[in-house]
Amino acid sequence: MTMQMGGFFARLERVGLLTAPMAQALGSLALQQRRYEPRETVISRGEPVDEGFVVCSGWASRSISLGDGRQQVVNFMLPGDLFDLQIFAGGETDHTVTALTDLVIASVSRRDVLALLRDGSALSDGIWRSAAQEIAILREQIVRNGRRSATERVAHLLLELHARLLLVEEAGQDRFEMPIGQKHIADALGLSYVHLSRVFGQLERSRMILRERSVIIFPDPAALAEVAKFSPAYLFLQDTTSTR
Amino acid sequence: MTMQMGGFFARLERVGLLTAPMAQALGSLALQQRRYEPRETVISRGEPVDEGFVVCSGWASRSISLGDGRQQVVNFMLPGDLFDLQIFAGGETDHTVTALTDLVIASVSRRDVLALLRDGSALSDGIWRSAAQEIAILREQIVRNGRRSATERVAHLLLELHARLLLVEEAGQDRFEMPIGQKHIADALGLSYVHLSRVFGQLERSRMILRERSVIIFPDPAALAEVAKFSPAYLFLQDTTSTR
DNA sequence: CGTGACATTGAACAAAGTCAAAAGTGGTGG
DNA sequence: CCACCACTTTTGACTTTGTTCAATGTCACG
Numbered sequence: 039m040t041m042q043m044g045g046f047f048a049r050l051e052r053v054g055l056l057t058a059p060m061a062q063a064l065g066s067l068a069l070q071q072r073r074y075e076p077r078e079t080v081i082s083r084g085e086p087v088d089e090g091f092v093v094c095s096g097w098a099s100r101s102i103s104l105g106d107g108r109q110q111v112v113n114f115m116l117p118g119d120l121f122d123l124q125i126f127a128g129g130e131t132d133h134t135v136t137a138l139t140d141l142v143i144a145s146v147s148r149r150d151v152l153a154l155l156r157d158g159s160a161l162s163d164g165i166w167r168s169a170a171q172e173i174a175i176l177r178e179q180i181v182r183n184g185r186r187s188a189t190e191r192v193a194h195l196l197l198e199l200h201a202r203l204l205l206v207e208e209a210g211q212d213r214f215e216m217p218i219g220q221k222h223i224a225d226a227l228g229l230s231y232v233h234l235s236r237v238f239g240q241l242e243r244s245r246m247i248l249r250e251r252s253v254i255i256f257p258d259p260a261a262l263a264e265v266a267k268f269s270p271a272y273l274f275l276q277d278t279t280s281t282r
Numbered sequence: 283m284t285m286q287m288g289g290f291f292a293r294l295e296r297v298g299l300l301t302a303p304m305a306q307a308l309g310s311l312a313l314q315q316r317r318y319e320p321r322e323t324v325i326s327r328g329e330p331v332d333e334g335f336v337v338c339s340g341w342a343s344r345s346i347s348l349g350d351g352r353q354q355v356v357n358f359m360l361p362g363d364l365f366d367l368q369i370f371a372g373g374e375t376d377h378t379v380t381a382l383t384d385l386v387i388a389s390v391s392r393r394d395v396l397a398l399l400r401d402g403s404a405l406s407d408g409i410w411r412s413a414a415q416e417i418a419i420l421r422e423q424i425v426r427n428g429r430r431s432a433t434e435r436v437a438h439l440l441l442e443l444h445a446r447l448l449l450v451e452e453a454g455q456d457r458f459e460m461p462i463g464q465k466h467i468a469d470a471l472g473l474s475y476v477h478l479s480r481v482f483g484q485l486e487r488s489r490m491i492l493r494e495r496s497v498i499i500f501p502d503p504a505a506l507a508e509v510a511k512f513s514p515a516y517l518f519l520q521d522t523t524s525t526r
Numbered sequence: 527c528g529t530g531a532c533a534t535t536g537a538a539c540a541a542a543g544t545c546a547a548a549a550g551t552g553g554t555g556g
Numbered sequence: 557c558c559a560c561c562a563c564t565t566t567t568g569a570c571t572t573t574g575t576t577c578a579a580t581g582t583c584a585c586g
Contacts, residue, residue: 100421102421102422102425104425104430104511105511108430109429110425110428110429112421112425124368124410124413129414132418132421132422132515132516133421155399156400156402169368170368173368173417173420174376176421177344177346177356177376177377178346178376179424180354180356180420180423181356183424183427183428184427184470184471184472185352185472186348186352187541188541188542219563219564219565220565221564225428226428227428228427228428228429230543231565232543232544232545232565232566233541233542233543235564235566235567236542236567238565239565239566239567251551267348271376272376431573432573432574463532463533464533465532473574473575474574475532475533476533476534476535476574477573477574479532479533479534480534480574482533483533483535
């Protein structure tokens with residue numbers, strides 16, 4: 039199991055949360071691992087949710103599809119992301135989670151997560167933190183798509199993905215691999231894929247990004263952040279308390 | 283205290299959650315009430331979050347403002363809404379909560395909420411449920427602004443607000459009062475207020491809505507839901523479990 | 527009345543979408 | 557190694573949708 043969990047551990051370490059009791063708590067969970075291929079469905083719309091998940095490797099998306107072909111990607115799940123851990127309200131999903139690449143996911147039963155939270159286990163902080171980050175990312179997604187121009191949106195999303203991957207050591211300082219098609223990016227940004235392609239082209243011609251195969255390179259990250267008006271504060275949500 | 287809590291109770295009752303032990307748990311919390319006037323700030327950006335809130339009466343918005351005048355309303359908080367209860371991760375807010383009308387909210391300390399959740403108190407289900415609903419609303423906001431036309435967006439938001447108000451008995455079957463300016467709606471939908479005004483006009487001319495002062499009336503709710511492709515499922519997230 | 531905030535309208539403009547075709551990419555089997 | 561396939565990306569021409577700017581209305585309130 040530990041094999042695939044590198045991203046998860048790396049992430050918690052970064053946030054300064056991987057302590058001995060925690061590793062123990064983690065080990066004590068019956069983590070069930072699953073594998074998916076690109077385009078495979080992880081959670082379908084209407085399915086009851088009973089578990090939380092950890093992305094071990096690969097990318098996934100949560101998307102909602104309107105009947106008529108229109109589709110919106112709500113967010114991307116990257117290696118190390120915890121998701122749906124906080125959903126104990128029962129009920130059915132209103133969305134679909136899909137593997138975008140080869141994907142390995144570990145699932146945790148709701149019961150186990152609840153127990154962890156009840157115990158005030160060492161993991162519970164990490165879980166709360168992660169839930170808060172997920173919400174912050176959703177909010178930023180709303181702002182990005184609601185009030186930014188197409189160019190800003192693209193630059194902003196690229197920087198977010200890069201920052202998140204960097205956190206789990208899946209990206210270089212000035213580059214990262216984006217193993218998904220432009221259609222998915224367009225669906226996340228609320229743009230047509232045609233327009234997205236043009237924006238990519240523009241960004242490349244103006245040397246704000248470079249592309250080599252599926253690798254995105256930032257020749258001048260600061261300049262790009264300027265264009266995107268990107269500030270990564272929402273991703274890291276500093277811990278200012280020690281309530282527990 | 284109970285005076286202003288009508289909306290909250292009504293909401294919990296609707297969801298079938300207001301039980302005797304719960305009312306007791308509620309009473310045991312030191313709910314601190316606060317009053318705000320329109321435009322007053324409830325939570326400022328950068329402030330550390332230490333409390334959760336319940337809206338007793340009035341409307342509030344959570345918004346994020348880009349430096350240059352652009353502003354995005356992330357969501358609206360209506361009477362009976364619980365919010366930020368799930369944020370135990372510490373950290374600072376990346377957004378601002380503002381009163382849109384006269385507003386009364388009750389605040390609950392993080393410690394008390396945590397204790398409730400730990401005890402598996404009768405309230406904890408309601409809290410989880412509420413958190414899940416908040417997230418579902420955020421997702422729907424993303425889809426609305428990302429993949430719907432201006433007309434669909436407006437109709438969809440009106441229907442959402444109506445459904446939410448209906449749940450706490452703050453709306454009539456076919457109408458509700460919208461005590462806020464079009465600027466706020468526009469900022470929520472990612473539209474200019476000029477265009478929003480045109481869309482409102484269109485909807486009214488085509489008899490999809492009527493307006494009397496600040497009251498919005500739906501002469502034919504089904505037809506409007508059709509236009510908006512609105513399905514309220516995401517708001518009610520049925521309880522299919524009984525894990526606790 | 528007059529004032530200020532909010533809402534509406536028109537005209538010119540800009541941004542993004544649609545449609546259709548061409549060019550690139552990668553994988554497969556001969 | 558090459559030819560072929562399916563798929564994704566890019567490009568061009570044109571349309572639609574939404575924005576901007578500026579003027580005009582409206583309404584509540586002092």
